[in-house]
Amino acid sequence: MALTIPKILLILLSIAGFWTLWAFPYQNGLLKILSQQSEPGAVIPGPTAAPMKQTYTGIGPVDKQLTVLVSFFYTAIDGNRADVSLSFLYLGGQVLAAWVLITIESLRKGNQGKFILTATTLFGVGVAIVGYACAAPLWFALHLWLSPTVKDPKDYQLIVDVPVKLAIAPISILLGFGLPSLLMCLPAPTTVSFGTKQTWTGIQQGWAIWIGLAQFALTVVALSLDQRASILTEADKRAKTIKYLRRAYAFAIMCSAGSHLAAWSLSLLAYAFPVLFSSTYLPQLQPTRIFVPEVPFGSHKVSTLADGALPFLQWDIVVGVTATLLWGLTLRVAAKHEQTSPFQILAVAAKLGIVAIALGPCAAAAVALWIRDELVFKKQRTS
DSSP: OOTHHHHHHHHHHHHHHHIIIIIHHHHHTHHHHHHHTTSTTOBOSSSOOOBOOOOSSSOHHHHHHHHHHHHHHHHHHSSSOHHHHHHHHHHHHHHHHHHHHHHHHHHSGGGTTOHHHHOHHHHHHHHHHHOHHHHHHHHHHHHHHHOTTSSSOOHHHHSOSSHHHHHHHHHHHIIIIIHHHHHHTSOTTTTSOHHHHHHHHHHHTTHHHHHHHHHHHHHHHHHHHOGGGGSOOHHHHHHHHHHHHHHHHHHHHHHHHHHHHHHHHHHHHHHHOGGGSOTTTTGGGSHHHHHSOOOSOSSOOOSSHHHHHHHHHHHHHHHHHHHHHHHHHHHHHHTOSSOOOHHHHHHHHHHHHHHHHHHOHHHHHHHHHHHHHHHHHHHHHHO
């Protein structure tokens, strides 16, 4: 596969992300509704008239941005809109899986010294602000342009100099992303107050920072407990990298599969056995309602934040996971040393498509990278 084609496609996907996550919400009125959440007397989205928290850090611009983000995500976690909540669950699992893959790439020896590819905390902040569908395709395109691990990679480029960082990465991601996400989903006011729920939702928006801090702290602890972990031989680095890569890829696949299977199972269950669901949630859980986004053009206006949040989340999923899967396919094909025919590319794409249907698109991307790594390490071992 000529790398020029996927690079262009990824840039186009980023443009599509900006349109569907910013231009379209401006047209349909979502951004206007979100801006009103920072006005005096605003209440949380939904039927409950609890006050909207508008102060988090004491820094005006930061608090205003957090108020907008909290308002948006609150409607996905308060339980009043099943379609929004299920779309949010699906997106969260896919982003979690993709973040494992992005973290792996940032740790590889071949990518060291390339700030854009290794500054994952800064990139994650950008994702939180502008959306995964906007930022991720750009990062993937830059990775294809800048990384020496893309075309005909060698095993010494794919290893991690300090493999323990790779072993720690899934734990850091769980602590920095997973834990705050669980805490912000605690029900209010039965378990936590409305104010506490909003506070945790605001804290969750800094997930990239918490992942970075957890990774740094756990690495320091691990190296202090085993100082030899930073002075391994090349053979040991290679062996440990392979071992920890397999665990990281398995973790990414589980994250993707968890949200993918949960969303599809609930939706198909509502379609096949409607008697099991209340009349309120049954229409919201239909497969077409969850997985088919509104066309991002036209003069349609939304009247509530939830009505605007649903297509926003759906397009974030469609554009973001498409970019992730395209990136994974490109890396898988580009790693082959011999000339690859269009038929072989289609065969690989078909196999990954089956994995995507069964376990989720980001699981398929993880499988693509996992196979790529195994092929490279095996070839270098036998050559």
